[in-house]
Amino acid sequence: TRRVGADCATLEWRFGGGNDKVLWAITTFQATRWTVAAYVGTLVVTCLVALADGQVPTDPRTLWYISDMWTDIPGNWLSRWAVPLGAHLG
Numbered sequence: 001t002r003r004v005g006a007d008c009a010t011l012e013w014r015f016g017g018g019n020d021k022v023l024w025a026i027t028t029f030q031a032t033r034w035t036v037a038a039y040v041g042t043l044v045v046t047c048l049v050a051l052a053d054g055q056v057p058t059d060p061r062t063l064w065y066i067s068d069m070w071t072d073i074p075g076n077w078l079s080r081w082a083v084p085l086g087a088h089l090g
Contacts, residue, residue: 042082046075 050056050069070079
């Protein structure tokens with residue numbers, strides 16, 4: 001079963017119900033940190049891949065869009081996994 005802690009800051013998963021052993025628990029602060037790491041990590045990794053693959057302009061006066069990094073392989077594969085994962089966790 002799934003239960004929110006009394007302070008509403010902890011989500012716990014238990015086997016069975018009642019006072020059974022906690023199998024897994026996460027605080028809202030931990031979930032926030034994981035979400036931010038997934039968000040920033042996705043942007044950094046897809047940026048590096050797009051720069052290495054030549055999918056975005058390298059001129060320092062040109063600012064590219066996030067869609068430039070997520071339209072071609074492998075950036076679109078990375079974004080298709082990381083964006084839903086971060087959205088689901090957040």
